[in-house]
Amino acid sequence: MMSFEMNDRKKIGLGLTGFGVFFSFLGIIFFFDKGLLAMGNILFFSGVTLTIGLKSSAQFFMKRSNFKGTVSFGIGFFLVIIGWPIIGMMVEAYGFVVLFRYNIALHVR
Numbered sequence: 001m002m003s004f005e006m007n008d009r010k011k012i013g014l015g016l017t018g019f020g021v022f023f024s025f026l027g028i029i030f031f032f033d034k035g036l037l038a039m040g041n042i043l044f045f046s047g048v049t050l051t052i053g054l055k056s057s058a059q060f061f062m063k064r065s066n067f068k069g070t071v072s073f074g075i076g077f078f079l080v081i082i083g084w085p086i087i088g089m090m091v092e093a094y095g096f097v098v099l100f101r102y103n104i105a106l107h108v109r
Contacts, residue, residue: 014047017048019040020041020044041077076089
């Protein structure tokens with residue numbers, strides 16, 4: 001059973017997730033600035049982890065059906081860090097879609 005109460009940890013997590021999306025958006029707008037993209041990735045990942053919890057995050061990212069998305073997201077993040085932001089964001093976008101497609105489809109119905 002999942003708790004939907006908003007404690008301070010979840011509020012901070014949602015804020016970090018929002019800032020992560022914002023920084024990633026700015027990084028794309030500023031011609032794939034690798035610093036902004038890396039900061040956005042770190043904030044997004046830490047925000048998701050704070051929002052749903054460390055154990056749930058580990059279970060989600062290490063689930064067998066999500067492994068391909070987790071690896072793609074990690075490789076994309078690494079490519080952004082080493083200086084290939086366009087290719088890195090494409091690989092990350094693929095990983096993001098693979099990670100969240102089943103969860104979004106389940107909640108839309």
